[in-house]
Amino acid sequence: MPDRVLPVKGVNVGSVWRVHWVTDRQLSADAGHPMLRGWTDLDEREEACRIDPGDPFMTDPDYRVDARLTRYFSRSSFAHLARETKRNYTTDCCLFFNFLWLRGKNWCDAEPEDLLDFEDWRRWSPRNPQRIGGAKWNRELAAIRHLYTWAVAKRYVSASPVIEREMMSRTGEVVRIPAARAKDVRSSNVKWLTPRTYRLWRDVGLRGYDAYGRRDPSWRGRHDDRNAAFSDVLFSSGVRRSEGGSLLTIEVPDRTGEGRRFYAGRLGREVTKSKRERTFYVSAEALAAVDAYCATSRRAVIRRAQAAGRYEKLAGAVVVTRGTGRSGSMLHWTDRRGRKVERALTTLTVVERASLLIEGPGGLEPLWLWLSQDGTPFWPHSWEAVYRAGSERCQRVLAGRVASPPFMTPHMARHSFALHMLVALQHVHDQRFGLTPEERRDFRLLYGDVWRMVKDLLGHRSEETTRDIYLAPVADLQVRSLLLEEPSKDTTDLLAAIAAASHRVLDTEAVVA
Numbered sequence: 001m002p003d004r005v006l007p008v009k010g011v012n013v014g015s016v017w018r019v020h021w022v023t024d025r026q027l028s029a030d031a032g033h034p035m036l037r038g039w040t041d042l043d044e045r046e047e048a049c050r051i052d053p054g055d056p057f058m059t060d061p062d063y064r065v066d067a068r069l070t071r072y073f074s075r076s077s078f079a080h081l082a083r084e085t086k087r088n089y090t091t092d093c094c095l096f097f098n099f100l101w102l103r104g105k106n107w108c109d110a111e112p113e114d115l116l117d118f119e120d121w122r123r124w125s126p127r128n129p130q131r132i133g134g135a136k137w138n139r140e141l142a143a144i145r146h147l148y149t150w151a152v153a154k155r156y157v158s159a160s161p162v163i164e165r166e167m168m169s170r171t172g173e174v175v176r177i178p179a180a181r182a183k184d185v186r187s188s189n190v191k192w193l194t195p196r197t198y199r200l201w202r203d204v205g206l207r208g209y210d211a212y213g214r215r216d217p218s219w220r221g222r223h224d225d226r227n228a229a230f231s232d233v234l235f236s237s238g239v240r241r242s243e244g245g246s247l248l249t250i251e252v253p254d255r256t257g258e259g260r261r262f263y264a265g266r267l268g269r270e271v272t273k274s275k276r277e278r279t280f281y282v283s284a285e286a287l288a289a290v291d292a293y294c295a296t297s298r299r300a301v302i303r304r305a306q307a308a309g310r311y312e313k314l315a316g317a318v319v320v321t322r323g324t325g326r327s328g329s330m331l332h333w334t335d336r337r338g339r340k341v342e343r344a345l346t347t348l349t350v351v352e353r354a355s356l357l358i359e360g361p362g363g364l365e366p367l368w369l370w371l372s373q374d375g376t377p378f379w380p381h382s383w384e385a386v387y388r389a390g391s392e393r394c395q396r397v398l399a400g401r402v403a404s405p406p407f408m409t410p411h412m413a414r415h416s417f418a419l420h421m422l423v424a425l426q427h428v429h430d431q432r433f434g435l436t437p438e439e440r441r442d443f444r445l446l447y448g449d450v451w452r453m454v455k456d457l458l459g460h461r462s463e464e465t466t467r468d469i470y471l472a473p474v475a476d477l478q479v480r481s482l483l484l485e486e487p488s489k490d491t492t493d494l495l496a497a498i499a500a501a502s503h504r505v506l507d508t509e510a511v512v513a
Contacts, residue, residue: 017097018059019090055079056090061101068156069107076150082273083350084242084381092143108151110161115144119180134182141178193406193416197508198235201406202228204397205390211401222373227386229293230370232286234410238417239267239280241410245380246271246350248367249294250328255287263287268346271353277346290369302365305375311364314376316355319364331356350380383410402508 055074059065072078078086097107099118121128123137132140141162148160164176193201203209206227208219233244253263262281269277305311318333318341329345333356348356354377356367368377391407398405 016061017094017101019094020057020059056086058090058094058097060097060106066107068151068154071154072147072150078146078150082242087381088139089143089146092140093147095140096144108157110148110157112161112163115161115163115180123182137182141180141182145178191407191412191415192419193408193412194508195235195416195420197406198408198413198416200398200402200508201390201394201408202231202235205392205394205408206231206386211398216397223297225289225293225297226370226378227390229286229289230383231387231408231413232289233282234413235417236262236283236286237280238414238421240273240414241383242273242350242380243267243271243280245370245378245383246353247369248345248353248356249369250323250367251345252290252369253282253287255284255291260284266346268348270347270349294369298369298371301371301373301375302360303362306363306365310375311357311366314355314357317357317364318355319357319359320367321359354379404508406508 057065057070057073073086073090078089081089093107096110096115096118099121100107100110100114103114105114119137119141122132122140123134124131145160145162148157148162151157152160163179165179166174166176168174203213204211206221207224208216208221210216230244233239233247234241237244251265251268253265255263262283265280265282267278267280269275272278311317318335320331320333322328322332323345324330324332325344331343331345331348333341335341354366354368357364358367366375366377370378372378372382387409391409394405394407
């Protein structure tokens with residue numbers, strides 16, 4: 001790639017650094033842009049430079065694209081980060097670049113003093129009305145460090161503005177961490193919901209019910225079956241928002257075998273945070289809700305999109321012709337150059353999944369499970385707004401009728417799943433099996449204890465993460481003793497007992513008439 005300014009399709013100019021995302025639109029859509037006149041071979045130039053659809057790039061306040069930054073975004077280890085991480089890191093760096101620009105500096109001129117002043121402005125300055133906490137600062141610091149570590153290695157800058165220090169890790173190894181890393185990272189904002197409180201939040205917030213379980217005649221929400229089905233999948237399986245939000249129809253577990261409470265599915269390597277395939281389990285009730293959504297509102301938006309010819313016009317779309325291998329996990333299609341493509345399902349990124357179509361009974365339709373009103377993929381990050389609206393409705397409808405109207409985020413579903421599974425698995429071990437202490441010890445030696453089981457269900461690398469973060473409210477309550485000393489209680493009562501002992505576990509009692 002040449003070390004000069006390189007125009008890129010779809011640039012919107014402005015007075016500050018801006019983040020853009022390379023799309024798969026044809027050059028003709030932007031042919032009138034003054035920055036692109038004469039660049040009729042821009043598609044070929046981008047492909048030669050390995051700039052792909054979905055890659056971010058930045059424009060500075062003088063409307064230029066720095067080739068060094070484009071290298072970083074498209075050809076460094078940054079390109080292999082998770083999609084949401086890339087989105088967050090680019091916006092974090094962009095904010096720091098704007099701070100530098102106001103000081104008369106480009107990104108490559110940053111010094112340690114600049115970073116110290118940036119931290120002061122972001123976290124403590126009274127002139128900043130939107131100060132951030134320690135956790136958010138640590139993420140921004142990680143984004144800045146990632147960029148400048150690469151820039152130093154490439155000799156684009158002489159030194160990183162991120163000063164580091166050595167410390168001893170928990171495993172006894174000496175590691176280097178940013179000296180400005182915040183120590184006041186609070187996890188107290190994390191909450192857990194018991195199953196009955198979750199159901200109240202879902203029915204009121206997403207399905208339009210009133211406080212007494214009746215259909216609210218004033219409800220005007222859309223996609224309530226889609227939203228409730230997605231939420232049930234997250235709450236009953238513990239998958240992350242991006243993992244559950246990028247599922248394809250062919251990945252939904254098949255509900256064969258009557259009487260089963262949970263069914264197993266597989267998450268592809270490229271959609272998981274750890275970049276490893278793993279099995280997930282989802283409840284039969286959640287799968288029934290997904291099936292109902294697919295047969296009704298999903299089918300309806302697909303028919304409308306087909307009537308409008310929307311899928312034929314979808315940029316970058318590919319039509320999967322067949323699936324081979326175990327469970328059809330090897331997909332086949334022909335690309336726009338006529339080449340035969342064969343890809344394993346597990347290797348497809350979130351963006352690539354969104355481009356997959358199949359020939360259905362009424363014409364082309366997406367393999368992406370969750371669809372928007374126009375029949376196109378509903379992106380994983382968009383679920384945050386759905387959950388926020390649901391929580392706001394719960395506050396309005398349940399205020400004065402329950403002591404604390406519940407709220408919910410996609411990640412709270414993952415935390416709540418972990419707590420529920422810990423209690424349920426421990427209850428099964430210690431109660432349903434009727435094992436003696438010696439038999440329980442032998443069982444754990446053979447299969448592992450429940451902490452390890454929950455770790456595997458969540459896809460964590462470390463059991464320590466499961467204990468310290470996801471199950472923090474029960475760590476100091478000695479759950480094992482609680483369960484062993486309350487043999488008459490079922491899991492609902494046990495979760496209620498934990499909620500009574502921890503303000504961070506949300507449990508709702510009867511609605512006040």
